Amino acid sequence: MVTTESVPAAPPAAAEAERALPADLTRVVLFLGVVVVHCVTTIDYTPDVVRGAGMASVLLHVTRYGFVAVTLFVLVLSVRGRSMTATQFWRKRFGLIVVPFLVWTLVYSVTDHLLVGGDPFPSPGRFLGDLARTAVTGSAKYQLYFLLVSMQVYLLFPVLSRLVARAGDRPWWILSAAGAIQLTAFAFYQYVPRPSAEPWDTLFNHMWKLLPMYALFVAIGMLAALHLDTVSAWLRAHLVPVVLLAVASGAFSIGAYVRATDPGVVPPRATTAWNPLYLPWFVAGVTLLWVAAMFWDDLRSAGRHVGRRAVSYATVRAFGVFAAHPLVLDILARAGFFDLLRSWFPASATLRTVVLAAAVLAISLLFVDVVLRTPISRWVVARDRIRWVPRRG
Secondary structure, eight states: OOSSSOOOOOOOHHHHHHHTHHHHHHHHHHHHHHHHHHHHHHHOOSTTTHHHHHHHHHHHTHHHHHHHHHHHHHHHHHHTTOOOOHHHHHHHHHHHHHHHHHHHHHHHHHHHHHHSTTOOOOOHHHHHHHHHHHHHHTOSSTTTHHHHHHHHHHHHHHHHHHHHHHTTTOHHHHHHHHHHHHHHHHHHHHHSOOOOSTTHHHHHHTGGGSGGGGHHHHHHHHHHHHTHHHHHHHHHHTHHHHHHHHHHHHHHHHHHHHHHOBTTBOOGGGGOTTOGGGHHHHHHHHHHHHHHHHHHHHHHHTTOOTTHHHHHHHHHHHHHHHHHHHHHHHHHHHTTHHHHHHHHOTTOHHHHHHHHHHHHHHHHHHHHHHHTTSTTHHHHHSSOOOOOOOOOO
8 A cells, every 4th residue: 555554464566466457458458448449430430330339439438437447546555455555556657658658649749730631730839839738738649638547646646545554444435436426427527618718628527537426437447456255256146137237227328328329410418428327337347347348358267378378478568559549540650551441341430440440459569569679659659668589590
């Protein structure tokens, strides 16, 4: 625990690493979902497919909340039983994320003007002002906001750890309070009219990046790590009702989306990631992913290492793909690949999206693999450099 107070003894580091393996699979699937949703929203926007694309977008909003839960889960496991001050924790965690965030903020601040039509370079002064603004708001590209969310998690983690440790024997109270905070934040942001005057308009436009919008999943991640054995046993004992409730929650949220839309007509508010009616699906989706990862880990424990190498490979490269895939999308769009997909698959948005996602993943992985073997690896993909090891004949 990140505190000066004593903490319970923890299992050895190797055991904790094994216990975090389901989190690795969950995180890989979530990263894949991020790539897919951005492919959907980039290529599928015509009236004939916009309703289905909007539903896919709504369902895949679960990625952002799943990321928060998994991040807190891994953080709690990583510090259990270790004596670490808040300053030491911040130095370690911010050292991993700040430089890549600034690097990609600069990259997208340049490439958007080069690749996105109708967005020429401004004057040097305006460019620097925009660069500073996007660095503060995490808006240089549509996925970078999550790094700001992560920084808030790191900043507040020492305080959150102490709060959860003191109330750890009352997990349902913690979940209820966190759920109330997130539901209130959702309702406020979904239904309260936007202010018209500055600076409140600008502040309001970025409030969805603040931690109260993720409070429930912060609590879920931390409590799942602190009570991992109990949570796992409970999920196994109640698997059928858990799955049925999750399916019902998903059906409720999908129904809310269908009622708010019509064929060819999708109001902007119908696809927001903070609609209170979608919160049941977000909780259910994260739960289903974790249950699947838990049973995958059972196969691994039984000696059947199904997909273990693939998960290990993807885990190392996930951040880099997350950071780079919008650039790949922009390059493919500028090169005319989207037009080719529409001509190849004029009647199937699904095939267009699948081929686009496969291409984006392949190119992004190739890029990350190259960067991982360069001196700038840690600055760009937040991973230490992988040295080339020549094979001996």
